[in-house]
Amino acid sequence: MSIRMKLGLGIAALAFTTAALAQTPAAKPTRIRGDIVASSGDTLTVHRKSGDTVKIALKADTPVTALKNIKLQDIKPGEFVGTAATTGTDGKLTATEVLVFPEAARGTGEGHYDWDLGPQSSMTNANVDQVVQGTSGRDLKLSYKGGSxxxxxxxxxxxxxxxxxxxxDLKAGKKVFVVATPASGGTFAAQRIVVEKDGVVPPM
Structure with missing residues (x-):
């Protein structure tokens, strides 16, 4: 299997896990955001934005990915994206980040649902139908199964x-976004990790 194919499959799995857990209350996932304090063998210690420090168990095959910046102008109709957004008093959505999925991850986590990035935060994984230049940036017209x-x-x-x-790449001082499940003694078990690399911090 080529490196490109392995990366594509890993990314698709990451996208599926993150989105699916977000929509499945029974799974009760934890999305951990913070700074790596230490990484030793099978344990990652992270100081969370909430102020506490937690230990996260890793396995040798726990998927780890990074991100790279692209331009807003690079988003084209037909692409599949995930965007966290806040809802204004007028009911309109304003993005706080946009993740452009590779083609291998198209359709994963499709839909519109609550997100925990901040107050009135939501996540939309959807197809880009149209990109319109607006007065405050660009408006993405999105469609997904059951809505738009x-x-x-x-x-x-x-x-x-x-x-x-x-x-x-899991080094002390780097910021991470971890999808994990609660384990014993207040610890967690990592399922997927997105780590800061080349100065690009996970915005989700």
């Missing part, structure tokens, strides 16, 4: 896509 919406993407909002990474 429009999200305004300001010029200063992070727009990213996946990039390769390994366990060697």
């Amino acid at each position: 919406n429009s999200v305004t993407v300001p010029e200063n909002v992070p727009v990213v896509t996946f990039a390769p990474a390994t366990h060697d």
Whole structure:
């Protein structure tokens, strides 16, 4: 299997796991955001944005990916994206980040659902039907199974896509986004990890 194919499959799995867990209350996942304090063998220690420090168990095959910046102008109709957004008092959605999925991950986690990035935060995984230049950025006309919406993407909002990474990139001081499940003694078991690399911090 080629490296490109392995990366594509790994990214598709990451996208599926992140989105599927977000929509499945029974799974009760934890999305951990913070800074790596230490990484030793099978344990990752992370200081969360919430202020506490947690230990996360790793396996040799726990998928790790990074991100790379792309331009807002690079988003084209027909692409599949995931965008976190906030809802204004007028009911309109304004993006706080946009992730452009590779073709291998098309359709995973499709839909519109609550997200925990901040107050009034939601996530939409959907196809881009149309890109319209607006006064506050670009408006993405999105469609997904069962619905559609429009999200305004300001010029200063992070727009990213996946990039390769390994366990060697899990270094102290790097920021991470971890999808994990609770384990015993207040610890967690990592399912997928997105790590800061080349200065690109996971915005999700």
